[in-house]
Amino acid sequence: MENNTPRAGRKEWTALGVLMLPLALVSMDVSVLYFAIPYISRDLEPSATQQLWVLDMYGFVLAGLLIPMGALGDRFGRRKLVLVGAVLFAVASAAAAYAHTAELLIAVRALLGVGGAALMPSTLGVIRNLFHDARQRGRAVGLWTAVMTTGISLGPVVSGLLLEHFWWGSVFLINVPAMALLLVLVPFLVPESRAAGSARFDLLSAGLSLGALLLVIYGIKEWARHGYAPLPALAVGAGLVLGAVFVQRQRRVPHPMIDLGLLGRRTFGGPVLANLLAMFATVGMAVFVTQYLQSVLGLSPFRAALWSLVPAVGVACMAPAGAALAQRIDRAYVMGGGFLVSACGFLWLSQVRTDSALWFVLAGGSVYAGGLVAAMTLANELALGAAPPERAGAAAAVLESGQELGGALGMAVLGSVGAAAYSRDMAGALPSGVPQADAVRETLGGATAVAAQLPRASADAVLTAARDAFTHGMSIAAVGAAVVMAGAGLLSLTWLRGAGRTAATGQTGVSRTVSSAES
Secondary structure, X not given: OOOOOOOOOXXXXXXXXXXXXXXXXXXXXXXXXXXXXHHHHHHHOOOHHHHHHHHHHHHHHHHHHHHHHHHHHHHHOHHHHHHHHHHHHHHHHHHHHOOOOXXXXXXXXXXXXXXXXXXXXXXXXHHHHHOOOHHHHHHHHHHHHHHXXXXXXXXXXXXXXXXXXXXXXXXHHOHHHHHHHHHHHHHHHOOOOOOOOOOOOOHHHHHHHHHHHHXXXXXXHHHHHHOOOHHHHHHHHHHHHHHHXXXXXXXXXXXXXXOHHHHHOHHHHHHHHHHHHHHHHHHHHHHHHHHHHHHHOOOOHHHHHHHOOOOHHHHHHHHHHHHXXXXXXXXXXXXXXXXXXXXXXXXXXXXXXXXXXXXXXXXXXXXXXXXXXXXHHHHHHHHHXXXXXXXXXXXXXXXXXXXXXXXXXXXXXXXHHHHHHHHHHHHHHOOOOOOOHHHHHHOHHHHHHHHOOOOHHHHHHHHHHHHHHHHHHHHHHHHHHXXXXXXXXXXXHHHOOOOOOOHXXXXXXXXXXXXXXXX
């Protein structure tokens, strides 16, 4: 069938290029603290739980607000939301740079999440409105996925480079000039877009979605860290109740934030769930790998960050290979294969020890990263093609929210499991008479800081025990990530088989594509 839909020109591609800037920065902030954590631990002295909150509070708030912000952009204008988000992101970045307590840094990271949630839905939502041709939209989605994953990868590199010369607050200040540039360029280069009509924004639904998410995540984090206790169980239960109320409200209100009918389609709901599981594994493990390179192998922040880019080789090979295979065979098989490849990479990392060679760690990272990106690119394209243009912002927000929620969950769950294994191992391995034993048992960063104040023999004993315990926790987390990836592969093979046949042909009717896929 001949494709008669309008094709995007220079203006549309330029607008997309401008919107890649906030996407890259918001993605970078997911990972920018990985190499800064040892410095933050030394200056602010957070507990193990506070350290995890510093890392993942941004992702939790981002995930909880993406859906409301996507709906807000659809109704009041996506370009307006980008400008508001840029101002919030710049202000919060400056405040985070000068935070003097762990509690303040956690609070400001939450504000960063609000700004990021205002920025992100427009980046993917605009693709649906600017690129009507299926092939062009596929390339645009591929670029979006590449920028997002590159941003996450570049976060540690930028962090490492800055930490070589400046204090840890500099990893936040770099956002300020970039947001200023965005405020200048967006009004001239990005056209305004919104859904038809002027539906009232549902503030109650926004509060319900955020409250449900934060309560459930808090409960899961505390449960994984300390075992069963009444308060975390109550938090999970309350969060699930709020989530159920949110879903019921979406069924009743005339203009819901989430199109439950769209989410129920396997062409949309399946990719959302697959991407959530993918980000769970990759972000959850990234925290361990970056700390391993720096605190176990002893690399400087910048050297560790540069070496951490090696897995991009796997991405560069697997992403185009996956796209090419999807033109010939059912994309469900390609996605399932990508997830299974990534599971093998995580199992590889489960065999890492304190004396493992650097190449061994990087090879495992390359395997899992290549498989993940190949699968996620196809999932994003499939989901975006299923969304009607007038709901592009909300649909993109659901897709991005699943990814951010997956990353925050992975950091919380895998991070808590690894921290629990570390504390358990250190309880039996820590030499007697070590000062500040509680700090040593809490985190590897705490052990490193205490060891720096001890005589050489005692310091070596503390560091050896701490590095062994940390590596053991990382191995356990890697096995968990492999199991999750195997589940994502099984989901793709069983639920998405046949769902994307028409997408590869370049047909343009979204409803025709979706209806033919719904069997």
